[in-house]
Amino acid sequence: MSNEIKPDQLLDNIDHTPASGSWMDTPVQIRPGMYCYAAKAESVETLGFPNARPWNPMEDDWKLPENWQEIIHNGIKERLEKFRTFKVFMDICVRCGACADKCHFFLGTGDPKNMPVLRAELLRSVYRNDFTKAAQILKMIPGGEKLSGGRPMNLDVLKEWWYYFFQCTECRRCSVFCPYGIDTAEITIMAREIFNLLGLNIDWIATPVSNCYKTGNHLGIQPHAFKDMLEFFAEDIEEITGVNVEPQFNKKGADILFITPSGDVFADPGTYTCQGYLILFKYLKDKYGLDVTWSTYASEGGNFGFFTSHETMKRLNSKMYAEARRLGVKWILGGECGHMWRVIHQYMDTMNGPADFLEEPVNPITGTKFENAKSTKMVHITEFTADLIKHGKLELDKSRNANRIMTYHDSCNTSRGMGLLEEPRYVLRNVCDNFFEMPENTIREQTFCCGSGSGLNAGENMELRMAGGLPRANAVKYVHEKFGVNTLGTICAIDRAALSTLMEYWVPEVKVYGIHELVGNALILPGEKERETDLRLEPLPGMEDEDE
Amino acid sequence: MMTENCEVVGIMNQKYMLPLAGVFLLFLLAYAGVEGAGLQWFFGIVIPYLAVIAFIWGFVNRVMGWASSAVPFRIPTTCGQQKSFPWIKHNCIDNPDKASGVFIRMLMEIFLFRSLFRNTKAAFNTDENNKLTYSWEIFLWAGALAFHYGFLVVIIRHLRFFLEPVPAWLTFLEYVDGIVQIGLPGIFLSGIVLLAAALFLLARRIFDAKVSYISLAADYFPLFLIIGIAATGIAMRYFTKVDIMGVKEFTMGLVTFHPVIPPGVGGLFYAHVLMVSVLFAYFPMSKLMHAGGIFLSPTRNMANNTRAKRHVNPWNYAVDVHTYEQYEDHFREKMIEAGLPVDKEE
Numbered sequence: 001m002s003n004e005i006k007p008d009q010l011l012d013n014i015d016h017t018p019a020s021g022s023w024m025d026t027p028v029q030i031r032p033g034m035y036c037y038a039a040k041a042e043s044v045e046t047l048g049f050p051n052a053r054p055w056n057p058m059e060d061d062w063k064l065p066e067n068w069q070e071i072i073h074n075g076i077k078e079r080l081e082k083f084r085t086f087k088v089f090m091d092i093c094v095r096c097g098a099c100a101d102k103c104h105f106f107l108g109t110g111d112p113k114n115m116p117v118l119r120a121e122l123l124r125s126v127y128r129n130d131f132t133k134a135a136q137i138l139k140m141i142p143g144g145e146k147l148s149g150g151r152p153m154n155l156d157v158l159k160e161w162w163y164y165f166f167q168c169t170e171c172r173r174c175s176v177f178c179p180y181g182i183d184t185a186e187i188t189i190m191a192r193e194i195f196n197l198l199g200l201n202i203d204w205i206a207t208p209v210s211n212c213y214k215t216g217n218h219l220g221i222q223p224h225a226f227k228d229m230l231e232f233f234a235e236d237i238e239e240i241t242g243v244n245v246e247p248q249f250n251k252k253g254a255d256i257l258f259i260t261p262s263g264d265v266f267a268d269p270g271t272y273t274c275q276g277y278l279i280l281f282k283y284l285k286d287k288y289g290l291d292v293t294w295s296t297y298a299s300e301g302g303n304f305g306f307f308t309s310h311e312t313m314k315r316l317n318s319k320m321y322a323e324a325r326r327l328g329v330k331w332i333l334g335g336e337c338g339h340m341w342r343v344i345h346q347y348m349d350t351m352n353g354p355a356d357f358l359e360e361p362v363n364p365i366t367g368t369k370f371e372n373a374k375s376t377k378m379v380h381i382t383e384f385t386a387d388l389i390k391h392g393k394l395e396l397d398k399s400r401n402a403n404r405i406m407t408y409h410d411s412c413n414t415s416r417g418m419g420l421l422e423e424p425r426y427v428l429r430n431v432c433d434n435f436f437e438m439p440e441n442t443i444r445e446q447t448f449c450c451g452s453g454s455g456l457n458a459g460e461n462m463e464l465r466m467a468g469g470l471p472r473a474n475a476v477k478y479v480h481e482k483f484g485v486n487t488l489g490t491i492c493a494i495d496r497a498a499l500s501t502l503m504e505y506w507v508p509e510v511k512v513y514g515i516h517e518l519v520g521n522a523l524i525l526p527g528e529k530e531r532e533t534d535l536r537l538e539p540l541p542g543m544e545d546e547d548e
Numbered sequence: 549m550m551t552e553n554c555e556v557v558g559i560m561n562q563k564y565m566l567p568l569a570g571v572f573l574l575f576l577l578a579y580a581g582v583e584g585a586g587l588q589w590f591f592g593i594v595i596p597y598l599a600v601i602a603f604i605w606g607f608v609n610r611v612m613g614w615a616s617s618a619v620p621f622r623i624p625t626t627c628g629q630q631k632s633f634p635w636i637k638h639n640c641i642d643n644p645d646k647a648s649g650v651f652i653r654m655l656m657e658i659f660l661f662r663s664l665f666r667n668t669k670a671a672f673n674t675d676e677n678n679k680l681t682y683s684w685e686i687f688l689w690a691g692a693l694a695f696h697y698g699f700l701v702v703i704i705r706h707l708r709f710f711l712e713p714v715p716a717w718l719t720f721l722e723y724v725d726g727i728v729q730i731g732l733p734g735i736f737l738s739g740i741v742l743l744a745a746a747l748f749l750l751a752r753r754i755f756d757a758k759v760s761y762i763s764l765a766a767d768y769f770p771l772f773l774i775i776g777i778a779a780t781g782i783a784m785r786y787f788t789k790v791d792i793m794g795v796k797e798f799t800m801g802l803v804t805f806h807p808v809i810p811p812g813v814g815g816l817f818y819a820h821v822l823m824v825s826v827l828f829a830y831f832p833m834s835k836l837m838h839a840g841g842i843f844l845s846p847t848r849n850m851a852n853n854t855r856a857k858r859h860v861n862p863w864n865y866a867v868d869v870h871t872y873e874q875y876e877d878h879f880r881e882k883m884i885e886a887g888l889p890v891d892k893e894e
Contacts, residue, residue: 011678016670018761022563048868082863084617085846091610092841095767097759098663098688101670107680117762134766134833147566149764175625179657179664179692180838181847183625213870214878223879224886250889296888297875310620311867318869326872326891346623350859372632372645376855383632390635417623419630419643419852426636441668441682445627445642471670474680 005033005463007506010108010470016101018112024125024151028113028160030057033463036166036456039206044199046210047312051199057162062155068198069153073130075194076123080131085186090127092180093120099174099184104449105167108467113164116174116184122161123191125151165191166202167464169453170307170339171412176445188454193309201308205455208304212316216299217262223296229265230294233275240537242529245282247294250327254293255364257324260335260381261302261493264514270496272535273336273514279523280385280516283394286526288365292333298323301340302493306347307455314351317343320378321352331361332378336514338411338453338492341380345418349376366391380414382424382491382515389430396522400534401432402541404487404518407479408435409472409499410447411492421445424491424515431515431522436483442475452498465498466505473506480507488512564754567769571776571823578822579815588809591818596802599825606832607840614844620861622854625847645853657848661696664689691748698742699774701725702781705738709799733785743778746771770836773827780820790817 019026035057044052055063065071080087099116101107106114113119128135129150138144151157170185195201208218215222221229230247238244248254260277264270284290298319305312324332334344349355358377361370368387370379388394408428414420421444429435442448451468479485488503488510490496500512521534532543581587628639640649641656656662669685672678705722708714726734750771753763784790794810795817801808831837843849851857876883876890883890 011674014672016672017757020761023761080617082618082620084614084619084844085623087617088614088841088844088846091614092835092838092845094835094838095759095762095764096664096688096692097756097762098667100758100762102668107670107672112758112761115758115762121762132833137833147765149766172625175847176627177663177666177668179661180842181625181657181663181845183623183847186623186847216875222882223888224882227886227888252889296883297872315867315869318867319872322869322872344855346854347621349854350621350861351864353858368633370632371856372630372853373855375858378855386636387633390633416625416627419626419628419639420632421629422636423632439682446666471680474678478679 005466007466010463010467014108014110014467014470016106016110023112023118023121027156028163030159030163032058032460034167034461035163035464036202036204036458036461039199039201039203043203043206043210044201047213047315049196049199049201053199055199057159062159062200064158064198068158071197072126072153072158072194075197076127076130076190079190079193083186083190085183086190088180089120089182089187090124090131093117093124093182095121096179098177098179099182102174102177103168103184104171104173104451104471105169105464105468108451108470109167109464111167113160114167116168116178119164119168120182120184120187121149122157122164123187125149126153126157129153161191162195162200165195166456167468169412169449169451169456169468171449171453172416173412173446173449176416189306189310192307196309196312202455202458204458205304205307208302208455209308209312209316212300212302212304216295216297216319217265218300218302218304219262219266221262221266221299223299226262226265226296226299230274230278233271233278236537237275237278237535240531240533240535241279241525243282243525243527245278245525247278247281248292249294249296251291251293252327254291254327254329256290256292256331256333257298257327257329258292258294258333258335259298259301259320261337261340262300263302263493263497264335265299267493267497269500269512269517269536270493270514272517272520273493273496275535276514276516276518276520277335277381279520279525283523283525284365284388288393290364293327293329295323295327301335301337303340303343304455306339306343310347310351313343313347317348318352320344320348321355324355324377325357330359331373332358333381333384334378335381336491336493336516338413338494340413340493341420342413342417344376344378348378363387365393380420380423382420382427385516385519386423386426389427394519395524396431396519397524398431398433398522399542400521400531400540401518402434404432404513405434405483405485406432406436406487406489406513406518407438407476407483407485408443408489409438409450409476409492409495410443410445411490411495412447412449412453414491415445415447419445420491424489427515427519428489431518436479436485438475438479442471448472448475450492450495450498450502452502453494457494457498462501466502469498469502470506472499473502476503476510477507480510486510489515489518491515563763563765564768564772567765568772570769571772574773574822574826575776575780575819578819581815582818583815588818591822592798592809593802593807595822595825599828602829603831606829607837610832610837611840611844614841618862619846619850620863622850622852622859623846624850624852626852630852644851645856646851650849650851654843654849658842661689661692663848664692687748688752691745691752694741695745695749698738698740698745701738702736702742702778705736709796710803712796712800736785739778739782739785743775743782746775746778750775766834770827770830770834773823773830777820777823777827780816780823784816784820788814788816790814 135148175183211220628642
């Protein structure tokens with residue numbers, strides 16, 4: 001494991017003042033702990049991507065196709081025409097530096113090439129050399145090449161790109177502060193598309209993508225196993241509540257299709273959030289007759305295709321509408337996830353719509369029309385639950401969460417690529433009494449990434465993840481010390497996994513909870529027995545003694 | 549150590565000494581060309597016309613180039629609460645769902661540099677707390693705003709050289725700009741503000757380690773050029789007292805396409821004109837195009853309503869997908885065994 005580096009050591013290494021000299025003359029050093037392993041050949045092959053072969057970033061020879069420079073040049077050219085974002089963002093940066101200290105990776109590593117502006121300049125320098133008039137004019141003057149700020153593509157530059165574009169989590173925090181809205185995520189997305197033209201994906205992205213395509217979810221859980229896992233949760237819930245929540249699968253004619261990241265089905269503490277969903281759906285079924293189905297085919301809400309290429313994102317996302325059409329549901333409900341919601345909110349309808357075979361989503365229990373989702377026809381679970389609570393449709397016992405002293409982490413994608421800020425907070429306040437916000441420069445649209453987003457939540461890049469998560473952890477530590485916060489709420493599956501590791505490293509006293517885990521704890525199921533434990537089988541507040 | 553220092557100086561030279569030298573060279577070229585070689589017609593007539601043509605042609609080309617690129621997805625950066633329920637307060641400017649909200653958001657970006665206004669400065673205190681703190685950093689915003697508005701007023705004031713008769717509103721603007729009366733001729737605040745702000749931005753670029761590290765020659769050149777333009781302008785107005793009637797005769801000649809070279813206007817004026825011309829010609833192929841680009845930035849100029857209103861991608865194409873039928877074919881037996889419903893029982 002490469003997270004042998006201790007927190008104190010990591011902190012000592014941070015220096016935000018760049019060395020003197022020119023960044024262009026500072027060659028990249030690919031360092032263990034800071035990069036993810038190369039994609040396995042078989043995972044690259046599943047989706048028919050080029051240049052599938054075993055390779056190792058630490059070796060000199062990356063086994064690139066012969067004409068790799070031409071592929072990159074043409075790849076940039078094509079994307080400049082297809083994406084105005086890319087073209088405009090290549091041209092208009094004035095290097096004012098407002099973004100420099102907004103990136104969690106820069107704050108956590110002090111590596112100047114993690115300043116968003118410089119990350120973009122890595123690509124922009126090649127763009128200038130290959131595509132701009134100014135550089136072409138300056139090249140004619142002796143020494144003019146240096147003046148243009150351009151540089152030709154070579155192997156060192158490619159390796160530098162690869163290293164740093166896989167040190168960006170596409171969180172968009174820099175874009176909030178940029179006076180022109182330049183979004184480094186957009187530039188990273190283009191760079192990663194280009195890597196995939198050369199077979200340069202990382203395995204933590206390529207293998208989930210391959211699994212998701214073939215099996216339906218990132219982890220490659222086969223249909224029977226998926227069903228087993230949810231039924232196993234049902235058994236746990238029955239033990240705690242005395243009620244069998246009976247999840248339904250692939251049910252034609254159900255009212256609603258529910259899709260959530262498969263991480264919730266498999267990885268703690270997401271599994272408890274998943275149990276929260278099951279409890280909610282059982283409650284709604286018994287009380288109001290709402291029929292919700294899960295799908296084993298569309299059993300992945302997340303979309304690592306988004307971290308591969310626009311086309312791959314579309315190929316994976318297509319299953320959501322296809323399954324909703326096949327099952328004949330009215331509309332789709334989506335679970336707690338970050339990038340999944342960026343894809344649904346800003347891309348899905350455009351890529352795979354129109355969803356004219358679905359109904360404009362209405363909450364059948366409250367009659368609320370989800371006007372903001374009337375075209376895409378997919379509703380976020382915290383929108384749905386907030387609406388139910390607002391209309392008094394849920395019977396909640398907050399005291400069961402009384403031992404949770406909460407703060408709330410806005411996930412990057414739902415805050416900066418959607419604006420889902422108040423809905424989860426509303427749910428949170430209704431299921432838990434103790435809620436303290438982190439400092440305002442670290443929440444809502446200014447929220448800090450967990451440091452592991454966009455497919456970087458692997459094991460081998462642990463130093464990078466712990467450094468990138470430092471600003472988030474630092475803010476949690478602040479409220480932990482000031483208010484005694486012991487619980488970090490999130491609505492993102494990657495967060496639930498990544499923040500747990502991050503907290504263990506920086507603020508071990510704080511545990512990570514999904515919002516619907518807290519809902520599951522608080523919700524009083526019809527006919528339930530007196531609960532003694534929460535979903536984690538830990539004694540409820542006031543039950544500690546009886547447990548002994 | 550010595551060689552290292554030399555190298556560092558060498559890099560600094562490349563980054564700002566060359567642009568600085570370039571601007572000096574421009575100055576000398578025009579000054580000597582006019583005072584020594586009598587090339588008034590070249591620096592006063594040929595160059596300005598070419599520069600304006602290059603500016604217009606280049607600007608239009610750049611904007612058309614951007615506009616010709618597709619906008620496949622609606623991907624605004626949302627900086628506030630989305631529109632969802634009537635009982636949740638929607639931030640209709642920072643997360644606009646309608647064109648009107650986008651319009652206000654863009655106005656605030658363009659005229660008030662709203663995003664830059666948010667700027668913070670992160671500091672890492674290495675003590676027992678190891679706390680990261682973020683404080684509001686207003687100076688870049690203030691400097692940028694002063695620079696752009698100073699420049700704007702200077703440009704508008706210069707219209708007096710191109711309009712005859714001078715309209716009343718322009719005289720009024722001059723009156724406001726010259727409200728601080730010290731000596732004669734009266735001081736125009738805009739010129740001073742422009743020069744001071746440009747010097748501040750330059751100092752920031754040189755002395756802030758992070759900004760210095762990211763800066764290119766292309767960042768210093770326009771700053772030196774604008775400082776040169778402002779300095780020559782101020783020198784002519786307050787110190788050398790250029791023949792203002794002669795200058796007006798010259799500029800009116802240019803705009804009416806009957807160019808004339810008035811007597812009694814010296815090399816300093818032509819140096820000013822050359823630097824302005826170079827700025828014009830350089831503008832479209834440089835980062836200065838942010839002036840046009842900001843209008844076309846998809847993260848700011850689009851409404852965040854993709855779930856409510858479908859956005860169409862002009863190049864959307866069909867892709868290979870793994871269909872449910874393929875999936876069921878693959879897993880049918882296991883699905884039947886697990887009691888999962890299947891479409892084909894086989």
